[in-house]
Amino acid sequence: MGFVRDAFYNLRKRPSLILIGFLSIFFTQLIVNIFIFGYLEMEKMGKFSAQSFTIKAYFQSEITDEKAQETVQKLKNLPNVSSIVFLSKEDAQKKFLEYFELTPEDFPVDENPFPLSVEITPKRVESIPELANQVKNTGLFDDVIYGGKNVDVFVRFYHMLLSVGSIVLFLVFIFSLVVIINLIRISIQSRKGEIRVFHLIGATETFIRRPIITEGFFEGLFAGISAFFLSILVFHFLLDFLHAAFPFFPWINLTDIMAPLLVVDTFMGGIIGILGSLIACNSVLKEVLR
Amino acid sequence: MAFIGFDKVYKIYSSGVKALQNVSFSIEEGEFIFLVGPTGAGKTTLMKLINREELPTSGDIWFDDIHINHLDDGYLPFLRRNLGIIFQDLKLIPSRTVYENLIFPLQIMGIKKHLISKLSARILAMLEMENRKHHLVEWLSGGEKQKLCLGRALIHQPQLVLADEPTGNLDQYAAYEMVETLYLYCREEKASVIVSTHNDRLLKSFSGRILQLDQGHLVTDRYSRVRVKTGF
Numbered sequence: 001m002g003f004v005r006d007a008f009y010n011l012r013k014r015p016s017l018i019l020i021g022f023l024s025i026f027f028t029q030l031i032v033n034i035f036i037f038g039y040l041e042m043e044k045m046g047k048f049s050a051q052s053f054t055i056k057a058y059f060q061s062e063i064t065d066e067k068a069q070e071t072v073q074k075l076k077n078l079p080n081v082s083s084i085v086f087l088s089k090e091d092a093q094k095k096f097l098e099y100f101e102l103t104p105e106d107f108p109v110d111e112n113p114f115p116l117s118v119e120i121t122p123k124r125v126e127s128i129p130e131l132a133n134q135v136k137n138t139g140l141f142d143d144v145i146y147g148g149k150n151v152d153v154f155v156r157f158y159h160m161l162l163s164v165g166s167i168v169l170f171l172v173f174i175f176s177l178v179v180i181i182n183l184i185r186i187s188i189q190s191r192k193g194e195i196r197v198f199h200l201i202g203a204t205e206t207f208i209r210r211p212i213i214t215e216g217f218f219e220g221l222f223a224g225i226s227a228f229f230l231s232i233l234v235f236h237f238l239l240d241f242l243h244a245a246f247p248f249f250p251w252i253n254l255t256d257i258m259a260p261l262l263v264v265d266t267f268m269g270g271i272i273g274i275l276g277s278l279i280a281c282n283s284v285l286k287e288v289l290r
Numbered sequence: 291m292a293f294i295g296f297d298k299v300y301k302i303y304s305s306g307v308k309a310l311q312n313v314s315f316s317i318e319e320g321e322f323i324f325l326v327g328p329t330g331a332g333k334t335t336l337m338k339l340i341n342r343e344e345l346p347t348s349g350d351i352w353f354d355d356i357h358i359n360h361l362d363d364g365y366l367p368f369l370r371r372n373l374g375i376i377f378q379d380l381k382l383i384p385s386r387t388v389y390e391n392l393i394f395p396l397q398i399m400g401i402k403k404h405l406i407s408k409l410s411a412r413i414l415a416m417l418e419m420e421n422r423k424h425h426l427v428e429w430l431s432g433g434e435k436q437k438l439c440l441g442r443a444l445i446h447q448p449q450l451v452l453a454d455e456p457t458g459n460l461d462q463y464a465a466y467e468m469v470e471t472l473y474l475y476c477r478e479e480k481a482s483v484i485v486s487t488h489n490d491r492l493l494k495s496f497s498g499r500i501l502q503l504d505q506g507h508l509v510t511d512r513y514s515r516v517r518v519k520t521g522f
């Protein structure tokens with residue numbers, strides 16, 4: 001484990017470089033954490049709201065009961081469908097009469113005019129438009145209706161968060177990677193003499209790389225873990241406040257985001273560290289050793 | 291086959307300086323060799339060629355049965371582990387302790403801890419530097435640094451020791467002790483030792499082969515026997 005001690009020795013020797021590297025990964029992780037928070041919150045809202053949004057689809061008049069039943073079975077197997085209720089003509093009539101508080105006598109008809117219909121509850125709100133399309137494309141329905149505007153706004157917001165989020169995440173990832181690469185390069189340059197001596201007395205390149213990469217890994221790991229703790233602290237107070245202020249809104253719980261934050265922060269921090277030092281090694285070690 | 295072989299070796303630096311010209315010789319295992327010649331004669335260059343810090347411009351260099359010119363870069367560390375080198379410019383790491391500098395050759399070979407402490411204790415005792423073990427190298431005197439280099443060159447018991455003007459910073463007595471240590475190492479371990487020097491009194495104190503360089507040419511290759519050890 002000598003190379004781990006070496007890595008710490010090197011970390012200790014250049015506090016200002018370490019601080020810059022640490023901070024760049026730290027802030028990257030904070031931004032990542034905000035997006036994880038936002039994403040999980042949307043996720044929760046999506047599941048929650050799905051209960052209150054349904055798709056109604058009315059069969060064409062020539063569709064028979066058997067054909068309709070068969071279609072319901074097929075739709076039930078679609079991945080985005082949470083549940084599906086089939087309404088016969090009689091059900092529809094009953095519902096209509098109940099709604100307007102009428103008796104069949106108040107509304108005498110020779111033939112039941114109500115169409116067969118289904119009411120579909122989706123698993124997730126943002127899948128409603130797509131699901132509605134799938135239903136429409138069966139060609140068996142006259143009309144497919146869903147909660148229109150609200151759903152569209154939600155869906156648009158959801159997609160925006162995802163796309164903006166992934167672009168921003170990509171950019172901050174690249175940014176902190178570039179910072180780390182350059183810091184490790186400086187760190188290698190400043191130890192040029194030492195590295196040359198090692199090489200001259202027979203150290204392999206692996207031996208020389210190992211403490212450098214370990215150094216990058218620990219720097220990233222510590223920055224990630226620190227970002228985790230700070231985020232948890234901030235989210236703790238934020239969620240406490242939100243739960244108290246808007247108790248009926250579906251806020252996530254702190255415990256729900258702890259595991260994903262910890263995993264993402266440690267992994268991403270560590271990976272930025274390792275990747276950065278690997279790239280730095282490849283780019284400067286050859287020139288230092290020759 | 292010879293242990294070390296130089297065959298018509300030329301080394302011309304990119305500046306145009308002809309550091310070595312048509313140098314051929316061979317060395318057997320267990321030989322003790324003085325490499326002499328004025329400053330600029332090519333002594334350091336010759337050692338750098340053996341360590342493959344530099345490649346020859348032409349000619350062939352053999353180590354055991356390895357053709358050094360054509361050695362794959364990946365094998366370079368394993369060639370160098372067979373060598374113990376006292377560099378003319380020492381190449382110690384000033385910000386590290388005596389102990390850390392001393393054990394580098396063992397560390398890079400992945401030697402186990404208990405063996406490292408055993409070997410280092412022996413070397414520190416030999417150098418009479420036990421009380422400097424945890425001192426930073428930058429605190430050492432010139433002579434102590436040179437002794438530390440001797441220790442670092444011997445600690446992993448190499449088959450070949452290259453000592454490039456190891457007595458530069460030493461007084462006569464310390465210089466004698468340093469070369470005596472190398473001489474005894476050569477005898478006891480059946481290792482080859484090449485010492486470059488222009489200290490004539492040393493040549494008169496130890497039997498050995500003398501290779502003399504002058505302006506890149508190998509001008510003398512002879513044995514000198516010391517019948518009565520002069521001592522100091």
Ligand SMILES: Nc1ncnc2c1ncn2[C@@H]1O[C@H](COP(=O)(O)OP(=O)(O)O)[C@@H](O)[C@H]1O
Pocket residue numbers: 303304305307308309327328329330331332333334335336
């Ligand atoms: N890297 C180099 N580039 C150009 N010339 C060099 C280099 N190293 C040594 N020389 C020249 O080669 C000659 C031999 O040098 P060197 O082998 O160091 O001699 P010595 O060790 O016998 O004093 C000198 O003239 C020196 O200036």
Ligand SMILES: [Mg+2]
Pocket residue numbers: 333334335378454
């Ligand atoms: Mg020299």
